[in-house]
Amino acid sequence: MNPKVTVKIPRPLYERIQQVIEDSGFSSPTDFVVFVLRDLVGDRALEKTEPEKGARAATNDEIDDIRRKLENLGYL
Amino acid sequence: MIAAHGGRLVNRIAEGALRDDLLARAKKAPRLTLNAREVSDLEMIGIGAMSPLEGFMGSYDLGSVVNNCRLANGTVWPMAVTLSNKGVDAKIGEDIALVDENDELLGLLELSERYSFDKSEEARGCLGTDDDAHPGVKYLKSIGDEYLAGTTWVLNMPKHTLATNYRLTPRETRVLFKAKGWDTIVAFQTRNPIHRAHEYLTKCALEIVDGLMIHPLVGETKSDDISAEVRMKCYETLLDKYYPDDRVVLAVYPQAMRYAGPREAVFHAILRQNYGCTHFIVGRDHAGVGDYYGTYDAQAIFDTFGPDEIAIKTLNFEHAFWDKIAGAMASNKTAAATDPSDKVFLSGTKVREMLVKGERPPIEFTRPEVADILIDSMASKASV
Numbered sequence: 001m002n003p004k005v006t007v008k009i010p011r012p013l014y015e016r017i018q019q020v021i022e023d024s025g026f027s028s029p030t031d032f033v034v035f036v037l038r039d040l041v042g043d044r045a046l047e048k049t050e051p052e053k054g055a056r057a058a059t060n061d062e063i064d065d066i067r068r069k070l071e072n073l074g075y076l
Numbered sequence: 077m078i079a080a081h082g083g084r085l086v087n088r089i090a091e092g093a094l095r096d097d098l099l100a101r102a103k104k105a106p107r108l109t110l111n112a113r114e115v116s117d118l119e120m121i122g123i124g125a126m127s128p129l130e131g132f133m134g135s136y137d138l139g140s141v142v143n144n145c146r147l148a149n150g151t152v153w154p155m156a157v158t159l160s161n162k163g164v165d166a167k168i169g170e171d172i173a174l175v176d177e178n179d180e181l182l183g184l185l186e187l188s189e190r191y192s193f194d195k196s197e198e199a200r201g202c203l204g205t206d207d208d209a210h211p212g213v214k215y216l217k218s219i220g221d222e223y224l225a226g227t228t229w230v231l232n233m234p235k236h237t238l239a240t241n242y243r244l245t246p247r248e249t250r251v252l253f254k255a256k257g258w259d260t261i262v263a264f265q266t267r268n269p270i271h272r273a274h275e276y277l278t279k280c281a282l283e284i285v286d287g288l289m290i291h292p293l294v295g296e297t298k299s300d301d302i303s304a305e306v307r308m309k310c311y312e313t314l315l316d317k318y319y320p321d322d323r324v325v326l327a328v329y330p331q332a333m334r335y336a337g338p339r340e341a342v343f344h345a346i347l348r349q350n351y352g353c354t355h356f357i358v359g360r361d362h363a364g365v366g367d368y369y370g371t372y373d374a375q376a377i378f379d380t381f382g383p384d385e386i387a388i389k390t391l392n393f394e395h396a397f398w399d400k401i402a403g404a405m406a407s408n409k410t411a412a413a414t415d416p417s418d419k420v421f422l423s424g425t426k427v428r429e430m431l432v433k434g435e436r437p438p439i440e441f442t443r444p445e446v447a448d449i450l451i452d453s454m455a456s457k458a459s460v
Contacts, residue, residue: 026168035169035188058247066251073241075252075325 009033077250078354078387081346082128082151085246089122090184090229098229102184105171108164108224113215113332115176115234116295117157118183120331120347122230123245127350132159134225135191142193142201145339145380152346152385154339156202158193159185160219172224182232189225203336205368211298211335236330239294239308244327249289250352252325258286262355262391263348265362267293267301267333269310269450271442273396273421274359275318276405281357281391288324289353290315295332298365304328306453313445337362337369338377342386345378349388359393371395397421398440428454 017029026032058066070076080086090098110118120126128151133141136148138156147153166172166187174183199206199213206213236243244252253261262281266274270290282288290311294304311326331347334340340363345356362374370376375392398420399406401413413419420440422430430437431454436447 031167031169058251063251066248067255070244070248070252070255075244076255 007033077254077352078349080124080127080246080350081387084127085250085350086121086124086127086130087247088124088130088227088229089233090231094229095231098184098231099181101171102173102181102231105173105184106164106166107173107175107179107181108159108185109162109175109177109179110159110182111177111219112296114159114174115182116330116332117159118174118228118230119234121157121228122183122233123247125246125329125331125347125350126157127246129153129157131185131188131227132223132225133157134189135193135223137225138193138198138223142198145342152342152381154202154342154346155334155336156198158223159225161190161222161224162220164224166224172226174228176234180232180235182234183228183230185224185226185228187224187226191223191225192221193223195221202339203334203368204339207368209366210368211365215334238304239328242308242326242328243330244351246351249325249327253287253352256287256322260285260355261287261289261353262357263289263291263345263351263353264357265291265293265329265344265348267297267307269302269307269442269446270314271427271437271446272398272405272440275314275443276396277357277359277393279319280393281355282323284391285355286323288319289348289351290324290326291329291348291351292326293331293333294328295330297333298335301333302450302453306449309449310446313449314443317445318443333363335363335365337364338373341374342377342381345388345390346386349386353388355389355391357393358390360395395421398438 014029017032021029021032067076121129121131133156138158140146140148141153141156145152145154164172168187168189170187172185172187173181174185175181195216196206199216203210203212208214208217262285264278278288278290292304292307292311315324315326341358344363348356358375360371361369375390378386378390394407394409396405396407399411399413400418400420402411411419420438422437422441427437431450434451434455436444
């Protein structure tokens, strides 16, 4: 199976992206779109939608695990 | 509990399904070998010790750090945290697998920028000098000219053999402090054995807070610094006999030393805030090397920031010594002694000479148990 798929976007937007990425280090509009989407719906979004996978406060279970580790190490 | 610097304790350690996904991505990505400092930086970012950083710096942040001691968004940040390229040819938006010198996979970089930066400018801004003899400048000149920026994930923690029972993340120290019921905690950063002068500072500090965290740096240091392994034995012995059990914790700080004097003092303080500490001890020539920095520059630099820019409070101490007149530890602020001959203080060179000869320095300078560990370590080093 091809690991990549085609997503269609309006041509004016595509052309605008071409302008934006000029001299930016992005080699193509595809690279730019992948980067932005990954930022938007990838790891950072996980923090909001699946907090157990992103940065957030520890859950009670995790705090219990940490306390057990601290007890085993002799801190508590 | 004090907030992390920047407001949020970062966690860039991938677990569960996220880790599986990132491992699959790393498998297909080009591999970049990190040096010892970069490995420790990756770990520190991952565990949140470097909050709010979520990866290696881009050019906007680095330029702002170098010139303004702040990230591009205005948050105080004194040190460069960069990743040097070593021949990897990746495009923006692609992944780079981060590996150690044994090619063990440690993490993933989501590449957002490739750039070059004037190393002399970086050195002058962060280290206050571009003298090639400064260890931080030497490091900068030894790495590649191109930096790679982007968010990082830790996929496998670096393998440690030293002080494995003392490695606590900021999240863990925060739970520890809460469990102990400590609201105020002072951190003591050190890369040396603790002699009487440092013992005095830490105990003075402990008089005004709930708890003390001895937090020795165990990342890369200069080759002539005393090894972390020997220092850990000294700390364990000293704490066991001369400190209160219920008010002190020993944990290690896995950062590499930058020897950046005042800026590194700010760095050390901010990172200890991330570990949950409310106070930070700054003594004489903190993080200094040679004569690049003034004796108390590392204390004065904190006055250059606004009152709300750094939450952790510094506790400044002067040079401490044994005061023969008072028969106690003191500093110039508190000593009865005025004549230098009434102040017991030995230079590092003198102490080293004594230890190499197998002589204990005076008990007023260092505890005999600590002296014996250092003597043994020097003897075994000499016999190798």
